[in-house]
Amino acid sequence: MKSPTLLVLAFVFQFGSAGTAEVPKTNSSLPIDPALLGIAPYCQTGLVMTSDGRGSGFVASDRKLFFSAAHVVRGDASWGGAPDWYAGVNGASTPDAGTAVASRGYFRWDKYATMRSAFGENSKQAFSNDVILAWGVADFIGSDPAVIDFLGGKRLVHQQPCMITGYPAVISYYGTTDGFFQYATTMRAEGFKSEDGPYVVATLISTGPGNSGGPVWTQDTAGHWLASGILVSGRPSESGVYTMNNTVQSLLKAAAPAIQNPRKSSVFVKGLSSTTYFWQTTKPQKIPDGVQKFTVIPLSLKRYPVEATVSKLILNLNISTTHVGDLIVLLQSPDGVQYVLHDSEGAGAHDLIFTDKNLSAEFSGAMANGRWQLKVQDRLKGDLATVNSFKLEVGTD
Amino acid sequence: MSKPPRIRILTGLLFALGVAVWFFTQSQKTDKHPQAAVPAAEHDAHAAHLERTGKLAEFAKEWRATLSLVRSHPEPELVRARLLELRLKWLEEDPLVLAQIVAFLLRAGDDAATGLPFEVGPGGVLGSWPTLRTFLLELLACADPDQAALTAREVLHATRSVDEYALALKPLTRPGPWRAPDAELADRFAGMLGNRDWQNADGFAEALDLVRVCHSPAVVAALEDWLNSGGDARLAGMALHEAAAEDPARVVLPVAADPDLLADTPVLRAELMARAAISDPAQEAAVLSYLENGSISQDEKNRFLGLFPLRSATTGYRLYGGNPAPFQQATVAADDDATLKIVQSWLLDPDLQTLQPSLEAMETRVRTWVNQEWLLRDRK
Numbered sequence: 001m002k003s004p005t006l007l008v009l010a011f012v013f014q015f016g017s018a019g020t021a022e023v024p025k026t027n028s029s030l031p032i033d034p035a036l037l038g039i040a041p042y043c044q045t046g047l048v049m050t051s052d053g054r055g056s057g058f059v060a061s062d063r064k065l066f067f068s069a070a071h072v073v074r075g076d077a078s079w080g081g082a083p084d085w086y087a088g089v090n091g092a093s094t095p096d097a098g099t100a101v102a103s104r105g106y107f108r109w110d111k112y113a114t115m116r117s118a119f120g121e122n123s124k125q126a127f128s129n130d131v132i133l134a135w136g137v138a139d140f141i142g143s144d145p146a147v148i149d150f151l152g153g154k155r156l157v158h159q160q161p162c163m164i165t166g167y168p169a170v171i172s173y174y175g176t177t178d179g180f181f182q183y184a185t186t187m188r189a190e191g192f193k194s195e196d197g198p199y200v201v202a203t204l205i206s207t208g209p210g211n212s213g214g215p216v217w218t219q220d221t222a223g224h225w226l227a228s229g230i231l232v233s234g235r236p237s238e239s240g241v242y243t244m245n246n247t248v249q250s251l252l253k254a255a256a257p258a259i260q261n262p263r264k265s266s267v268f269v270k271g272l273s274s275t276t277y278f279w280q281t282t283k284p285q286k287i288p289d290g291v292q293k294f295t296v297i298p299l300s301l302k303r304y305p306v307e308a309t310v311s312k313l314i315l316n317l318n319i320s321t322t323h324v325g326d327l328i329v330l331l332q333s334p335d336g337v338q339y340v341l342h343d344s345e346g347a348g349a350h351d352l353i354f355t356d357k358n359l360s361a362e363f364s365g366a367m368a369n370g371r372w373q374l375k376v377q378d379r380l381k382g383d384l385a386t387v388n389s390f391k392l393e394v395g396t397d
Numbered sequence: 398m399s400k401p402p403r404i405r406i407l408t409g410l411l412f413a414l415g416v417a418v419w420f421f422t423q424s425q426k427t428d429k430h431p432q433a434a435v436p437a438a439e440h441d442a443h444a445a446h447l448e449r450t451g452k453l454a455e456f457a458k459e460w461r462a463t464l465s466l467v468r469s470h471p472e473p474e475l476v477r478a479r480l481l482e483l484r485l486k487w488l489e490e491d492p493l494v495l496a497q498i499v500a501f502l503l504r505a506g507d508d509a510a511t512g513l514p515f516e517v518g519p520g521g522v523l524g525s526w527p528t529l530r531t532f533l534l535e536l537l538a539c540a541d542p543d544q545a546a547l548t549a550r551e552v553l554h555a556t557r558s559v560d561e562y563a564l565a566l567k568p569l570t571r572p573g574p575w576r577a578p579d580a581e582l583a584d585r586f587a588g589m590l591g592n593r594d595w596q597n598a599d600g601f602a603e604a605l606d607l608v609r610v611c612h613s614p615a616v617v618a619a620l621e622d623w624l625n626s627g628g629d630a631r632l633a634g635m636a637l638h639e640a641a642a643e644d645p646a647r648v649v650l651p652v653a654a655d656p657d658l659l660a661d662t663p664v665l666r667a668e669l670m671a672r673a674a675i676s677d678p679a680q681e682a683a684v685l686s687y688l689e690n691g692s693i694s695q696d697e698k699n700r701f702l703g704l705f706p707l708r709s710a711t712t713g714y715r716l717y718g719g720n721p722a723p724f725q726q727a728t729v730a731a732d733d734d735a736t737l738k739i740v741q742s743w744l745l746d747p748d749l750q751t752l753q754p755s756l757e758a759m760e761t762r763v764r765t766w767v768n769q770e771w772l773l774r775d776r777k
Contacts, residue, residue: 010507022749051703054740077631079709083764102765104729105708108634117631137730139771185499240447247713254615254712292543294492305454328573335481336488336539337520340572343661362719365519371489379574 012355026237027190028184029164029171029207034090037182039218044146045165047086047180048072048134048213049096056166056214057085060146060227062251063120063139064259066103068213069232069242070112071121072132077113077131084104085140089167105136107254122233130201130232130243130364132213133251135258139292146215150311151397152228156192156200163187164207164231166214172206172236181206187217187259190239198243199232207231216241244363247395255360276312276395277303279372284388287319287327290381297374297387299367301334304368304396313359313396317341319352319376323383327352327376333363334370344379368396452490459483462577464507467529473512477525480511480532488539496544503530506628515560515599517714521567527560529600533684534564542568542575549574553585560600562589572719581612586611587619596629603716605636609643610718616640617647621658634665635711640731641672641730642710642723648679649673653683656692663697672706674728684739689748704754706736706763730770737763 041058048057048068055072059065066085074080084100100364108131115125149155156162165184168178177183190202207214216229233240279299287295310333322326323348332338339362342352372392378385401775443728467476487495508530515531526532532554535544545568552565566585569577575634577585586607591683595601608616608622618638623634639650652658673680684705688698708729724744740760743749749756 077634078664079671079704079707081703084710102762102769104766104769105710105724107712109713110639110711111713113631113635137766137773139727248420250712250714252723253720254710257722258708258726258729260726280582294541296492332488332539333520334485336484336522336536338539339520343572344574363520367485370485375492 013265017167025204026172026391027185027188027205028173029168029185030209031177031181032165032184035088035138036204036225037088040143041146041215042165042182042184043088043141043143044225044227045087045167045182046098047167048279049084049086049100050074051081052166054169055083055212056168056210056231057083057134058146058215058227058230059085059140060148060215062134062255062259063141063145065145065252065255066134066136066140067215067230068132068134068226069230070132071109071126071232072213073132073134074104074108077117083134084181085134085136085142089180090182095180095185101136101140103136103140105258106132106134107251107255108132116354122197124199127232127240128195128197128244129159129200129243131248131251132216133248133255135255142190144228146225147240148244148248149218149226149228150244150246151217152192152218152226153198153200155195155226156241156243157270158191159189159191160218160228161187161189161342162213162230163217164205164214165217166207166211166231168208168377169210170208170256172208172234183211192241195240198245199240200229200243201238201240203234205237206234206237207233208240209236216243248313249311249361249364253364256361275304275397276307276393278391278393279303280316280391281387281389282387287376287378287385287387289378289384292379294375294377297376297390299372299374299390299392301369301372301392301394304394306369308362308368308396310366311360311392311397312367312393313363314393315341315350315354315359316389316391316393317354317357317374318388318390319385320350320388321352321378321383321385322348322350323380324349324352326378326380326383327385328379329377330375331357331363332373332375334372335367337363337366338364368394401700403478425692436728451491451640452494456487456502460502464509464529467511470512470707472548473525474512474536477513478535480526481531484532484536492539493541493544496537496540496548499533499540500544502546503533503537503552505714511659515528515563515603517603517716519714521716521718522712523564528558530558533601534561534567538564538567540569546575546577555645556599559589559592559595559598559604562595562641563600563604566604566607567716570607579611580615583613583615583619586616589624589672590619590628595637601611602632605632606639606717606720608636608640608714609715609721612644612647614647614651617651620652624659630662632660632663635669637665637669638672639711639721642708642721643671644671645674646677649680651682654689656690663694664700667697668704668707671701671707673706674732675706675739676728676731681735681739685743688743688752698752699755702752702759705759706732731764 044059046057048055057066057068082105084102086095089095109129112129119125127228163185167181190205192200192202195201214231215227218226218228229241229243232242285297325344328340330338330340374390508528510528513525515527516525523535549565550569554563562576673684708724710723744756
């Protein structure tokens with residue numbers, strides 16, 4: 001009987017018949033030099049163990065967060081236990097359970113189970129939602145987490161050189177890896193093609209079962225490693241990847257209060273917003289007193305590429321009043337994404353002021369160019385309100 | 398030079414007549430939607446206001462062009478692009494004018510299928526609209542909230558489409574004085590569940606998210622009744638899980654109080670009970686009564702103990718409210734502390750001896766988390 005810890009998540013990977021001696025024509029995973037285990041991006045890659053089997057993952061955005069594939073943890077609509085993380089593993093024997101860092105839980109897309117149920121576990125619709133973000137109380141690694149490349153899909157489809165790391169149990173063409181060794185493909189440009197949403201596939205690159213959830217790395221112009229995708233499917237000479245994109249910010253936002261991220265509910269990964277501008281109103285605007293209708297204070301943003309979406313949004317707002325409880329204030333993007341900044345709270349307190357309020361997660365994916373609207377109502381009579389300044393810092397990838 | 402007053406009045410009357418004729422002719426077409434009864438005086442007042450601003454003609458012209466385009470059955474992506482363009486333009490309008498015009502167009506009843514799916518995108522905004530009326534209803538949620546709530550209730554009263562129903566609930570869930578009372582939302586939710594013709598639509602699945610944002614116990618009860626009467630277990634389970642992740646007591650207490658509830662879906666019941674927050678004495682008692690209930694199988698209890706306290710969740714774009722982000726670090730830590738204490742007492746409880754292996758595994762798991770939390774506190 002197989003030990004549960006040695007079961008591999010093979011259902012995603014489809015192999016040729018056993019014993020077939022094919023000559024590999026592919027960029028196939030090879031064991032890494034153990035001396036590399038302490039440096040990025042290898043130190044950010046880890047072994048992920050669940051009660052159902054093993055997979056791979058990587059720590060990104062925060063030391064208390066790691067990504068993996070949803071099918072590594074649980075494939076159907078029900079819930080699996082929180083997965084364990086093993087860092088720096090490189091040996092033939094099953095790692096000591098005492099070296100694991102237990103995660104406390106994980107987040108996944110509701111659509112994963114829906115698509116898997118509707119189209120099957122090996123469907124492109126399931127793979128296009130095949131991601132989890134596990135969160136923990138303790139740090140999963142002692143070094144910096146990986147930087148997420150929210151343009152991962154574009155980079156991979158546009159032939160950016162990439163490398164897949166992870167802990168395969170079996171390698172296509174070669175067979176078992178005889179343990180828990182970290183492997184990596186050779187860094188090179190692959191011909192990834194879009195399949196469905198964030199799911200892309202390339203031929204002539206392969207790893208094997210157990211590598212599911214492993215990161216796909218690219219490098220920026222300065223040579224920094226970027227986590228651009230997650231390996232979710234494969235077979236000999238083919239790999240399928242869930243590419244990082246702006247929707248991943250929803251996972252980060254969901255986990256932020258659980259790990260008590262200092263940015264509270266808004267997580268923004270710095271360094272990737274390629275276009276950032278500041279916009280502000282030039283004149284104070286009085287709000288009609290006791291009128292139950294929104295006064296709109298617009299800011300027209302025009303300098304971004306046509307289809308650019310928001311990856312970073314910082315708000316500064318100053319409204320003077322002697323009764324903030326009279327006010328309802330919301331911000332609306334050009335395509336109608338709304339966020340309520342203030343809803344009649346605060347009773348008779350004076351002045352409503354937001355300084356560097358990070359709304360990146362709330363507006364992630366919203367259209368950048370166009371007419372942004374600050375909407376303000378002073379619903380009760382007796383206290384005058386004036387919007388003294390309204391300033392947005394908007395970044396797009 | 399300005400026109401003489403009589404000519405202006407005459408021009409205005411002719412224009413209003415033209416608008417009325419247009420609406421009448423449009424309403425005779427085949428893609429007709431049942432209309433809500435609208436008080437005539439209110440209708441006239443809106444017409445007069447919009448006529449004065451000249452906006453109605455402008456919007457009506459664009460709407461006619463869009464109807465013609467969609468009725469010519471172009472590629473769905475072409476429709477999506479046209480609707481997105483129209484949406485961006487109309488959203489620049491004054492919120493009250495936008496609300497009034499959208500209300501007019503909805504009352505006119507014209508509709509056409511777009512070939513696009515019902516798909517929720519960033520910020521809870523639809524990225525594509527299955528019909529032109531769903532496009533209008535989606536706009537309504539961005540328009541003046543007082544007017545939008547009025548129009549939404551008209552649509553909820555009259556519509557035969559669950560996609561429309563789901564979207565019409567949106568203005569009633571917006572934070573602020575416009576938010577409908579929980580009792581009203583619960584009634585409307587039960588009404589939706591009761592319509593058997595609606596249950597395979599995308600809008601129906603999205604509207605189940607109302608369980609998360611409406612805090613009436615009646616909403617959970619309605620969903621559980623629906624599940625017991627043959628409703629889709631996966632959809633109901635997902636909605637109950639999201640509600641329980643945010644506020645476990647809403648789900649855990651009624652499930653524990655009624656052993657027949659979810660008895661046909663033992664895995665779901667075990668997983669929902671595993672979301673209990675044991676630092677709440679009522680939930681602690683509920684969990685103990687669940688474990689001591691002889692009518693619940695050992696398998697189900699072992700499943701429960703294998704996950705408890707479950708702090709994993711689904712997230713993503715939601716039609717109502719923000720994306721789910723249900724766990725706060727301090728609350729999780731307090732629950733884990735309480736859980737460790739209680740599981741250590743359960744290990745000594747002779748009534749729970751048959752569950753000993755699962756209890757031991759659970760104790761090990763929870764102790765690991767509690768130790769991690771203590772180390773974290775020490776570092777602070």
